[in-house]
Amino acid sequence: MTFYKAKTIVKQGALSTTISVIVSSFAGAMLNAKLEALLAVPVLIVLVPGISTMAGNLGCMIGSKVATALHLGLVRPKLERNPYLGRNAAAILLIAVASSFYLTFLASAVSYMAGFANIAPLKVLEVTLLSGISLALVTLVVGIVVAFITYKYGWDPDNTTIPVITSIGDVTGVLLLLLAASLAGLI
Template sequence: MTVRSEAWGIYRQALPILLIALAGGLFAGLVLESIIESVERFPGLLVMVPVFLATRGNVYGALGGRISSGLHQGLIEPNFEWDERLVNAVLASFINGIGISIVIGFLTWGVLLGLGREPAQLYELVGIMLIAGLLTSVVLIAGLLLLIFAGFKRGYDPDNLVGPIVTTLGDVFGMLFLLFAVATVEVLA
């Protein structure tokens, strides 16, 4: 295979998912715009948004990389069957995703206090992050596995899919679940 044909193959596989990622990013921006009115009610909310979305990419991008490597090496089959390697990777990502979400709530509260700003209540910020983190973890794990396995079975290189899938699912569902978490905490608070 020539360099040119290899580059074209990567481009051909990545372009459709990148276009979907673009649309997903625009949608996430629209959801963010609807959260803006909650910023006054929950000071610190806007501070958490970029950190929350970035950590979705970090945690689940690593999971996608593990799955991709396992598929390439033949250590993981692209099926939803019990596989100890896959289960361990998924469980570690789930725990990391939820744990880091809680840490974001605590850190945001502490940093804002340290800067002399008045944040929302600690339980509110942590509650928002916990709800959003839990829901996005479930969707990102399920969506990532489903899309990578389906793409791999159709001959796509999972390395070309992981980044755009994680980014799109993380942004779209991260923002939707943040909006849901804000509404839920607002009702409960």
């Protein structure tokens, strides 16, 4: 069993957190660039925190699962068929679909109660499903690749994977939400 020193944990965590802060700032820049379009369809503004939270939650799930599997020897840091990773990937996708339905309900309810322009809930569901499933796929790939790379180089994926995935998830979540809204004809 490998034991880690506090200095190593802080060093690895600080580096990955610094990178995460820089990457996450791009999500805000994208939102700012599309501000007028978002203000025209307020339900999208309501969806942004939910999509970002979904990205973080999915990222934490896959990051911690892969890190634990690496430490226990259930997976090797190679891109190969693995039943453990396959089951976890299926679970992440199922959670993304369920979360998209829940997020649609909440965003539609909040938008209605706030008096925002009423967008058909099925249109909102189309946007959340498209962005949520796409986000889950990106999160899976990034989570597995980051965990494998950091593990191969002797870093503890527990210290690096989650901050990196959540920041990339923030940026990707906003980008995919805007793309899905565009494809659905909302912006």
